[in-house]
Amino acid sequence: MAETTTAVPGVEAKAKAKAKSRVEERLSKLVPDKVHTWPYLVRLEMLVGTILMALITVWSIVVDAPLEEPANPTKTPNPSKAPWYFLGLQEVLVYFDPWFAGVVLPSLIIVGLMVIPYIDVNPKGNGYYCFRDRKFAISVYLFGFLVMWVALIIIGTFIRGPGWYLFLPGQYWDVHKTVAITNVNLADKFGIHDAPWSTLFGAACLVVWLGVIPMAFWKARIKKSETLQKLGMVRYQITAQLFMIMLGTCVKVFLRLGFNVKYVMEWKGMINV
Amino acid sequence: MAEAKKGWFDIVKSSYVWKSIFRHEYQDTYRNRVLQVSSNVFLHLHPTKIRRHALRLRFTWCMGGITFLLFLIETVTGVILMFYYRPTGEYAYHDMKYLQFDVPFGMIMRNMHRWGAHAMVIAVWLHMFRVFMTGSYKPPREFNWVIGVNLLVMTLMLSFTGYLLPWDQLSIWAVTVGTNMGRATPLLGHEGPFADFLGVNARYDARALLTAGRLVGAATLLRFYVLHCIFIPIIAAVLMIVHFWRVRKDGGISGPL
Numbered sequence: 001m002a003e004t005t006t007a008v009p010g011v012e013a014k015a016k017a018k019a020k021s022r023v024e025e026r027l028s029k030l031v032p033d034k035v036h037t038w039p040y041l042v043r044l045e046m047l048v049g050t051i052l053m054a055l056i057t058v059w060s061i062v063v064d065a066p067l068e069e070p071a072n073p074t075k076t077p078n079p080s081k082a083p084w085y086f087l088g089l090q091e092v093l094v095y096f097d098p099w100f101a102g103v104v105l106p107s108l109i110i111v112g113l114m115v116i117p118y119i120d121v122n123p124k125g126n127g128y129y130c131f132r133d134r135k136f137a138i139s140v141y142l143f144g145f146l147v148m149w150v151a152l153i154i155i156g157t158f159i160r161g162p163g164w165y166l167f168l169p170g171q172y173w174d175v176h177k178t179v180a181i182t183n184v185n186l187a188d189k190f191g192i193h194d195a196p197w198s199t200l201f202g203a204a205c206l207v208v209w210l211g212v213i214p215m216a217f218w219k220a221r222i223k224k225s226e227t228l229q230k231l232g233m234v235r236y237q238i239t240a241q242l243f244m245i246m247l248g249t250c251v252k253v254f255l256r257l258g259f260n261v262k263y264v265m266e267w268k269g270m271i272n273v
Numbered sequence: 274m275a276e277a278k279k280g281w282f283d284i285v286k287s288s289y290v291w292k293s294i295f296r297h298e299y300q301d302t303y304r305n306r307v308l309q310v311s312s313n314v315f316l317h318l319h320p321t322k323i324r325r326h327a328l329r330l331r332f333t334w335c336m337g338g339i340t341f342l343l344f345l346i347e348t349v350t351g352v353i354l355m356f357y358y359r360p361t362g363e364y365a366y367h368d369m370k371y372l373q374f375d376v377p378f379g380m381i382m383r384n385m386h387r388w389g390a391h392a393m394v395i396a397v398w399l400h401m402f403r404v405f406m407t408g409s410y411k412p413p414r415e416f417n418w419v420i421g422v423n424l425l426v427m428t429l430m431l432s433f434t435g436y437l438l439p440w441d442q443l444s445i446w447a448v449t450v451g452t453n454m455g456r457a458t459p460l461l462g463h464e465g466p467f468a469d470f471l472g473v474n475a476r477y478d479a480r481a482l483l484t485a486g487r488l489v490g491a492a493t494l495l496r497f498y499v500l501h502c503i504f505i506p507i508i509a510a511v512l513m514i515v516h517f518w519r520v521r522k523d524g525g526i527s528g529p530l
Binding site: 013014017018020021033034035036037038039040041042044045048049052053056057059060061063064065066067068069070071072073075076077080081082083084085086089090097098099101102103104110113114116117118120122123124125126127128129130134138141145270271 | 296297303304306307308309310311312316319320321322323324325326327328330332335338339342343346366369370373380381383384385386387388389391392394398401402405406407408409410411412414415416418419422423425426429432433436439440441442443444445446447449450451453454455456457458459462464465466467488489490527528529
């Protein structure tokens with residue numbers, strides 16, 4: 001069997017490949033944890049791919065994709081739900097106006113995800129699972145993904161019924177269900193009802209949340225915290241703003257559910273938060 | 274007599290045509306293992322050698338690869354569906370019924386396309402989750418994470434545009450709910466903050482750009498069809514090329530140093 005292929009073109013390429021393989025042989029002695037892609041990785045990929053194909057084929061034979069009545073623009077179903085992966089955002093729509101829940105928040109999620117590598121200056125935890133080395137980063141990510149995304153999707157998918165009211169699974173969907181809306185603005189809770197002052201009160205709350213608290217934390221910790229020093233003001237502010245907006249979204253939900261707060265700030269019925 | 278020892282397969286393998294196709298032997302040697310990967314256009318996406326932990330499913334979850342395979346499944350089943358589906362208000366729903374009841378294996382193709390799409394969304398999330406948990410976005414892989422986030426957005430957009438195409442009550446109202454958000458875009462939506470500033474109205478604003486009109490209608494169907502079958506897949510494919518290429522250029526998949 002040996003040397004059956006010497007006569008074909010590409011000899012030079014093979015000599016190069018041979019030299020390369022010699023180099024790699026030497027490399028492999030230096031880096032002993034390397035293995036050949038063929039067969040070790042390729043066979044694993046083949047195996048996973050085959051299992052996945054089998055699963056999806058069986059699934060598709062057993063379960064049919066839904067197809068409802070023909071599209072009818074004059075007949076609005078109740079509830080009308082977005083595709084399931086957007087139901088977390090639709091759920092946030094209960095607590096916020098559409099410009100925030102439907103446009104600004106998703107944009108911030110995308111931008112926030114993209115800047116993660118540039119605001120996380122912690123060199124530890126690169127290439128292995130470890131909570132201890134990155135407590136803050138992992139906690140925030142888990143909170144954002146599991147609570148603010150997955151949990152809200154589950155709520156929106158399974159326990160939201162007609163009128164977007166909460167119905168337990170299996171509970172009768174009463175399309176005539178109404179719940180009296182008794183929500184008032186945060187300013188009203190403090191006895192401030194008139195237009196310019198109530199707006200200023202709300203704006204002050206936002207300034208405290210997004211401006212004063214992050215700055216106070218910075219002032220209090222900058223001397224001692226090496227992380228903050230390494231982070232610098234610009235990266236700290238980006239991190240803090242994104243973090244406070246995510247947390248603030250959650251706080252607003254809490255204020256609504258616990259204290260019937262409609263808006264923290266209302267400005268001309270245009271920018272309501 | 275030496276000739277007699279050669280089996281038919283040896284004769285084939287020593288032929289000029291065979292040798293023009295396969296540049297090396299299949300025997301399990303160190304050199305062939307390398308060539309098997311490096312001389313194959315599909316496999317040479319991989320390096321010839323990888324670090325041992327890259328084989329551990331507990332580390333990788335194989336979610337990136339599964340996402341890519343699901344994208345390929347979507348492409349194949351999607352092309353098959355395109356043979357039977359016309360993106361117009363008159364025909365779209367009828368073609369769905371046609372696929373369901375008349376086209377051989379039509380229903381299975383549609384099922385695979387839909388469940389595969391759902392699986393792909395979940396696989397992308399899990400892939401991102403794994404990459405975050407292993408800190409793989411850290412230097413030198415920062416920018417590949419950014420590309421990955423863009424691919425996540427493309428996946429969601431692919432799924433969302435595809436959601437409209439069955440042209441049933443589920444799709445039209447889900448897309449209505451989704452695109453209604455466009456109305457509230459600051460500056461660019463006619464019901465959003467500062468709508469008067471640029472003078473947008475119901476016919477010309479961010480939502481109308483998506484839906485090709487005031488309502489989700491036949492024009493929207495065509496628009497979403499083109500986005501779904503041509504525009505977004507091409508962008509996603511380009512981003513995927515860069516994503517995979519950079520995995521290698523940034524030193525292979527991450528691992529303990």
